[in-house]
Amino acid sequence: MAGQIKRMLDEIIRQRAKGDHTLTQTTKTKLILKGFNPDKYTALSEDSPEVIKKIRAVAAEMGIRI
């Protein structure tokens, strides 16, 4: 399977920013500073269980259900 990490990161940004451009950028930067650069993942990126687990934890801390 592939692409889940990209979908999860995009969903975090979508839910947090709600379409606001500034919040889209700041949320993306927050994710990059946590070590998850949305631009480094694509629909073809391998689904690493370890990375997925970490992103779920980040989403939970942000109060986001994905």
Place this chain on the structure above:
Amino acid sequence: MNIKTAYSTNKAPNGVAAEIKDQLEMNGVKAMLFFASSQYDADAVSAAMQSQYGDIPTFGCTTAGEIVSGKMLDNSVVGMAFNGRIIEDMKIAVLKNISENVKDAVDEAFKSFEAYYNTKMADMDFRKYVGIILIDGLAGAEEQIMDQIGDKSNVMFIGGSAGDDVQFVKTHVFAEGKAYSNAAVLVLIKAATAFDFIKTQSFQNLNKVLVATKVDAAKREVLAFDGRPAVEAYADAVGTSVDAIDEYFMSNPVGLMTGDEPYVRSPQRVEGSGIVFYCNVLEGMELSLLQSGDIVGDTRRALDDKLKTFGPVSGIINFHCILRTLELKNKSLTADYGLAFKDVPTVGFSTYGEEFLGHINQTSTMLVFK
């Protein structure tokens, strides 16, 4: 004027506080921010400043150098007073014991903000509220606190890590007459005017990427870049020998890039075959090698750009990295840097790290009020 600035080099805490107050007379003061050299007794200067202002909240921290409109200073206190046209309301929270207990401390502070403003942090309008964070510069807790803040709110908290005049012994934050170590002060402001931010650093991306493949995050240490001992990979990237790499640390830090914008990570020292940084590097991070540039020129450009897009400003709070200050001192450019702010009421200090979405180095982060 809705924001006024002042400074004093009076050696006595009571004297310095009185001189600052005398210069900042204006009607309807809502808050007083001050940055004090660590040469002053921290408890005494915080108490003296609050004593001058009575019920008006005062807050601040110790420094590694001070900035006030038109000047860079040492061994002084600088202050900024705000009236109700800038700050509609504000609430201060002190986070204690931050080297051990970040999550509970941030939770408690945020609960106090929510109770005060009767609004959940997650729902606060990031265009109406802005936060200032001043944090012990030696507790090593900046990343965790900024992470917690960023997770729980869209409100931007901007600030700096307190200094102690490059002694690296003890730093303090101030709130309402008290001084705290191993602590952070969070101030949540409901602004009465528009505000914006400047984040500026003077580096060129050399387009050489180092991937941190082994780290000790708790120690802010990179053990390996690209699967090689960190010192060897860094030495190759800058084009020198391992023995000489510390000569390049200030001029060639690395940047975590978001588009064209670097979030700078500055190397501090060699430890065995690893490199300890002034802020965290996580495993897997791709870092671009940077080359230092013209701090004064880039700062002037950043200010001019902001004035063009944002319009006239009432005041600026400048959180300015001590490594930038040391570079300016080495090049005898501190006077030129100070003059970049001569036309705008400004206070600031030389920090042990800057906070802007995360913890960063060799940067100036500025809060700008219209």
